[in-house]
Amino acid sequence: MSVKLDAKIPSGPLEKKWEKRRFEMKLVNPANKRKYTVIVVGTGLAGSSAAASLAELGYRVKCFCFQDSPRRAHSIAAQGGINAAKNYQNDGDSVFRLFYDTVKGGDFRAREANVYRLAELSVNIIDQCVAQGVPFAREYGGYLANRSFGGAQVSRTFYARGQTGQQLLLGAYQALSRQIGLGAVQMHPRTEMLDLVVVGGQARGIVTRHLVTGKIECHVSDAVVLATGGYGNVFYLSTNAKGCNVSATYRAYKRGAAFANPCYTQIHPTCIPISGDYQSKLTLMSESLRNDGRVWVSKKKGDTRPPDQISEEERDYYLERKYPSFGNLAPRDISSRAAKEACDDGRGVGPGGRGVYLDFADAIRRLGENVIRERYGNLFDMYERITGENPYKVPMRIYPAVHYTMGGLWVDYDLMSTIPGLFVLGEANFSDHGANRLGASALMQGLADGYFIIPYTIGDYLAGTKLPKADAGHAEFKKVHSEVEERIRRLLSVKGKRSVDSFHRELGHLLWEHCGMTRSEKGLAKALELIPELREAFWKDVSVLGGGDEFNTALEKAGRVADFLEFAELLCTDARLRKESCGGHFREEHQTADGEAERDDASFCHVSAWEYAGEGKAPILNKEPLVFENVHLAQRSYK
Amino acid sequence: MSENKRLNLTLHIWRQKNAADPGRLATYRVQGVSVHMSFLEMLDVLNEQLTAQGEEPVAFDHDCREGICGMCSLTVNGIPHGPQRGTTVCQLHMRHFADGQEITIEPWRAKAFPVVRDLVVDRSAFDRIIQAGGFVSVNTGGSPDGNALPVPKKDAEAAMDAAACIGCGACVAACKNASAMLFVAAKISHLAKLPQGQPERRERALAMVAAMDQEGFGFCSNQYECEAVCPKEISVRTIAVMNRDTLRAGLGGA
Ligand SMILES: Cc1cc2nc3c(=O)[nH]c(=O)nc-3n(C[C@H](O)[C@H](O)[C@H](O)COP(=O)(O)OP(=O)(O)OC[C@H]3O[C@@H](n4cnc5c(N)ncnc54)[C@H](O)[C@@H]3O)c2cc1C
Ligand code: FES
Numbered sequence: 001m002s003v004k005l006d007a008k009i010p011s012g013p014l015e016k017k018w019e020k021r022r023f024e025m026k027l028v029n030p031a032n033k034r035k036y037t038v039i040v041v042g043t044g045l046a047g048s049s050a051a052a053s054l055a056e057l058g059y060r061v062k063c064f065c066f067q068d069s070p071r072r073a074h075s076i077a078a079q080g081g082i083n084a085a086k087n088y089q090n091d092g093d094s095v096f097r098l099f100y101d102t103v104k105g106g107d108f109r110a111r112e113a114n115v116y117r118l119a120e121l122s123v124n125i126i127d128q129c130v131a132q133g134v135p136f137a138r139e140y141g142g143y144l145a146n147r148s149f150g151g152a153q154v155s156r157t158f159y160a161r162g163q164t165g166q167q168l169l170l171g172a173y174q175a176l177s178r179q180i181g182l183g184a185v186q187m188h189p190r191t192e193m194l195d196l197v198v199v200g201g202q203a204r205g206i207v208t209r210h211l212v213t214g215k216i217e218c219h220v221s222d223a224v225v226l227a228t229g230g231y232g233n234v235f236y237l238s239t240n241a242k243g244c245n246v247s248a249t250y251r252a253y254k255r256g257a258a259f260a261n262p263c264y265t266q267i268h269p270t271c272i273p274i275s276g277d278y279q280s281k282l283t284l285m286s287e288s289l290r291n292d293g294r295v296w297v298s299k300k301k302g303d304t305r306p307p308d309q310i311s312e313e314e315r316d317y318y319l320e321r322k323y324p325s326f327g328n329l330a331p332r333d334i335s336s337r338a339a340k341e342a343c344d345d346g347r348g349v350g351p352g353g354r355g356v357y358l359d360f361a362d363a364i365r366r367l368g369e370n371v372i373r374e375r376y377g378n379l380f381d382m383y384e385r386i387t388g389e390n391p392y393k394v395p396m397r398i399y400p401a402v403h404y405t406m407g408g409l410w411v412d413y414d415l416m417s418t419i420p421g422l423f424v425l426g427e428a429n430f431s432d433h434g435a436n437r438l439g440a441s442a443l444m445q446g447l448a449d450g451y452f453i454i455p456y457t458i459g460d461y462l463a464g465t466k467l468p469k470a471d472a473g474h475a476e477f478k479k480v481h482s483e484v485e486e487r488i489r490r491l492l493s494v495k496g497k498r499s500v501d502s503f504h505r506e507l508g509h510l511l512w513e514h515c516g517m518t519r520s521e522k523g524l525a526k527a528l529e530l531i532p533e534l535r536e537a538f539w540k541d542v543s544v545l546g547g548g549d550e551f552n553t554a555l556e557k558a559g560r561v562a563d564f565l566e567f568a569e570l571l572c573t574d575a576r577l578r579k580e581s582c583g584g585h586f587r588e589e590h591q592t593a594d595g596e597a598e599r600d601d602a603s604f605c606h607v608s609a610w611e612y613a614g615e616g617k618a619p620i621l622n623k624e625p626l627v628f629e630n631v632h633l634a635q636r637s638y639k
Numbered sequence: 640m641s642e643n644k645r646l647n648l649t650l651h652i653w654r655q656k657n658a659a660d661p662g663r664l665a666t667y668r669v670q671g672v673s674v675h676m677s678f679l680e681m682l683d684v685l686n687e688q689l690t691a692q693g694e695e696p697v698a699f700d701h702d703c704r705e706g707i708c709g710m711c712s713l714t715v716n717g718i719p720h721g722p723q724r725g726t727t728v729c730q731l732h733m734r735h736f737a738d739g740q741e742i743t744i745e746p747w748r749a750k751a752f753p754v755v756r757d758l759v760v761d762r763s764a765f766d767r768i769i770q771a772g773g774f775v776s777v778n779t780g781g782s783p784d785g786n787a788l789p790v791p792k793k794d795a796e797a798a799m800d801a802a803a804c805i806g807c808g809a810c811v812a813a814c815k816n817a818s819a820m821l822f823v824a825a826k827i828s829h830l831a832k833l834p835q836g837q838p839e840r841r842e843r844a845l846a847m848v849a850a851m852d853q854e855g856f857g858f859c860s861n862q863y864e865c866e867a868v869c870p871k872e873i874s875v876r877t878i879a880v881m882n883r884d885t886l887r888a889g890l891g892g893a
Contacts, residue, residue, distance in 0.1 A: 005785040014743065049779070052779070053778075053779040056778045056779060060881060067702060067708070067710060067711075068700065068710070068761070068762060068763070069763070069765065069766050070766070071709070071766070071806055071807065072702055072703075072708040072709060072710050072806075074702070074703065074708075076703065076707050076708050076709075076805075077703045077705060077707050077708065078860070086785070086786075088786060124782075126785040127782040127783060127784055127785045128780075128782050129785075129789075130777060130782065130785040130788075130835070131775065131777045131778055131782035131835055132774070132775050132835070133774075133775045133798075133829070133833050133836050135795050135799040135829065135832075135833065136785075137792055137795065137804050138789075138791070138792045138795040139792065140792050141789060142789025142790050142791050142792065142795075143786050143789055144785055144786055149825075160799060160802075161799060161803075163707065163799075163803065164706055166803075166805075167799075170802065173769075174773060174774035174775070175774060175777075175779070177766065177769045177770040177773065177774060178770070178774045178776060180766075180770050181770035181771060181772075187766075189763070189766075212755055212768065240702040241702040241704070241708060242701060242702055242703075242704060243702050268851075275673075275675040276643070276673050276675055276676070278676050278680050278683065278684060279680070280677070280679065280680050280704065281682055281704045281705075283704075284704050284705075347793070352737065379687075381725075382705065382706065382730065385706075385723075385726060385730045385731075386677075386730070386732065388675075388732070388734055414664075417792070451779045451780075452779070452780075455779065497691070499686075499687055499690045499691070501683070501687065502687070515744075521658060521859050541694075543690055545690065545693065545694070545695045545696070546695045550656070550657065550756070551698055551755055551756040551759065553696065553698050554690070554695075554696055596754045
């Protein structure tokens with residue numbers, strides 16, 4: 001065991017920790033800030049907000065993304081909303097309640113101190129976004145509107161129609177653009193980080209490839225911030241954008257950053273079902289739909305009648321039946337498993353029987369079609385475009401799909417990884433959601449990290465750290481540069497017969513089968529046998545046409561899939577060792593008599609932080625115990 | 640779900656190795672395309688086929704594939720994003736095409752959007768326009784409570800209508816003058832409809848319009864092709880807001 005996991009949680013009462021930490025921090029004198037260069041990789045909510053805020057403070061910022069514009073980061077696709085403990089509805093919300101809901105929603109596998117800070121900062125985020133001109137939904141009186149999301153009994157979700165992520169990201173992108181215009185941020189779009197450079201134990205820069213010219217370059221800095229998003233695409237089919245990848249975080253892992261809880265992946269209950277084997281991605285139908293939609297299947301197995309011919313008594317509104325107090329708003333992991341159960345039981349709907357109904361007929365009767373259109377119009381249109389069916393007339397068909405990854409690089413309370421000077425924000429870190437994320441809390445986390453945490457903690461690091469001079473001519477930069485080039489050369493020289501996508505699909509299928517909604521010792525053992533075989537086949541038979549010094553989409557994908565093929569093994573190893581069920585991680589061997597997840601707090605109340613041990617060696621498991629001082633560890637119940 | 644019909648198609652696709660290459664249309668055949676596929680999935684099938692034959696796949700921009708990132712940018716049979724109104728090409732499904740149909744696929748054509756490769760263009764001019772003034776100058780921290788300033792619902796809705804722009808550039812591609820008016824007007828209107836956008840309203844409009852001219856976008860001759868192809872159906876009424884703001888700013892009046 002070589003990495004030391006010191007979470008650096010401030011002492012003292014929960015409500016005072018962040019204030020105390022901020023007070024203890026060293027500050028960088030305003031005039032000195034411009035002497036520091038900070039690299040920010042990623043321009044989603046976490047990256048854009050960090051890059052803009054750091055530049056506003058005076059740091060020199062270099063920012064990177066692989067899309068053609070920072071505005072296109074995957075955060076743009078978030079639909080439903082963002083949580084904040086404003087208690088504008090006077091319905092009993094508070095910072096403590098948001099904290100509690102998030103810890104419970106995460107099945108008691110997150111750090112109390114981090115989650116409490118997140119809930120505290122949530123209120124500032126809304127204020128900041130309003131000031132930027134984010135057009136949140138409003139009530140007739142002109143005040144901010146809220147809706148409800150899963151896992152909560154209060155209404156605390158702020159939204160901008162079904163495009164909340166887009167509007168929040170445009171707010172952050174505009175703040176970032178302002179800093180680019182002022183010359184404070186140097187923006188590098190269409191530039192992919194391919195490796196991290198660690199000099200003398202400190203993160204000092206990255207090596208990138210320009211996706212148009214193919215140029216490989218070193219970028220030197222005093223600290224590196226990764227905000228590169230989640231790894232859901234390891235499953236090939238997911239609700240993530242096509243470019244989402246694990247490469248940046250996995251490369252950092254191979255350079256010494258511990259990877260925490262890779263097996264915590266979230267399967268979202270309401271996505272449009274797969275229509276064929278050409279399927280390239282799955283489309284989410286926002287959780288907010290469960291405010292008004294009712295989930296059901298027929299009580300009868302193999303019932304092929306159209307939905308309007310199945311009478312009320314013949315329907316099983318299984319979420320309302322099983323979880324009467326939360327009903328259709330039961331948390332994601334629970335709702336997803338319930339859908340799988342219904343389909344496994346032969347009661348699924350649609351082609352292949354992998355689907356359940358999400359029915360708006362009652363809501364339309366009660367509120368009128370106009371109200372439903374106003375609330376969800378763009379989602380209904382999207383559904384119709386994809387399926388060719390009109391959801392105002394026939395119930396939607398939905399099925400769970402991979403959506404979010406709670407696991408990520410391990411970070412301490414300051415969001416610093418186990419490599420000094422490497423900070424990790426947003427979905428790329430593991431910090432706040434435990435084993436299951438509640439809806440509308442990823443946007444909150446990304447923005448809390450970027451606007452309100454990193455500007456403080458990075459200053460403390462820079463002010464308190466001796467940073468020897470480093471430049472691109474340094475031996476370590478040269479070494480990593482040539483390793484990156486060598487890897488590209490290897491990918492191009494396989495000259496096999498199979499496309500990159502065909503390997504990615506096969507990997508995804510394998511993981512979904514053996515490490516998806518439910519997991520078992522047998523399935524995981526099988527996966528761990530198959531993944532290395534597939535990886536070997538990839539390096540023997542992948543076809544990457546074209547060259548390295550040009551715009552080459554096959555080469556881009558090949559690099560990402562090569563990393564997924566290694567990372568998948570880490571994911572399954574973690575899943576196999578966690579012999580308990582918690583949140584999105586459901587082990588078939590560990591369930592209660594009524595089929596609910598059974599945690600094992602005595603053996604598994606810890607974060608699993610994996611350390612890279614070298615090529616071909618088993619990774620080393622480090623454990624950070626989780627201590628609960630403010631909430632009582634209980635079996636999660638939504639009944 | 641309707642039955643799974645299959646289509647055989649002939650595609651004429653713009654191939655161009657890099658910015659210096661003159662480029663040409665190449666013809667390919669794809670068979671057995673399911674009507675439930677998206678347009679981009681149909682191109683995935685083609686690319687699999689090309690890779691198997693040892694021919695380099697067709698490059699096209701895409702990411703979210705759900706109509707929100709603004710990355711996809713194909714002109715299909717002369718129409719940016721293809722024939723379905725209010726729909727990005729990644730959300731266009733093959734059920735809108737007929738068996739045996741010929742489909743021509745080209746990149747956005749505009750001087751300010753040079754071709755990078757095949758169907759991929761460089762739209763960084765849009766980013767530079769936003770950098771010139773498409774924001775509210777507020778630093779992180781110290782903002783008043785979100786409910787301190789009520790915003791009439793209809794203003795918030797109008798702001799949202801304009802803010803829905805995904806920056807894809809179809810408006811430019813559809814315009815015979817390659818004008819970026821709709822894109823610029825959408826951002827100006829979004830911020831002009833909100834109280835937070837008022838203090839810099841005039842400077843913003845002038846700076847963005849100046850940046851737009853500098854990038855080499857053409858003028859607007861009121862043909863409204865932009866509105867017709869906009870996947871988010873942004874209204875040309877936003878252009879009136881923009882014209883009013885720039886005019887007032889130019890006159891130095893209120
Ligand atoms: C369809 C959908 C709907 C969602 N809806 C909601 C919702 O309603 N509420 C909610 O709270 N959450 C929602 N989420 C989750 C939430 O959107 C994400 O978790 C969050 O936006 C992630 O933000 P991020 O900044 O961490 O990363 P991202 O937005 O994924 O950004 C990653 C950035 O990193 C860059 N990048 C990645 N790798 C590299 C590399 N190697 N080199 C250079 N750059 C790189 C990318 O270019 C990009 O700029 C949703 C997610 C999906 C998929
Ligand atoms: S790929 Fe994102 S809008 Fe089409």
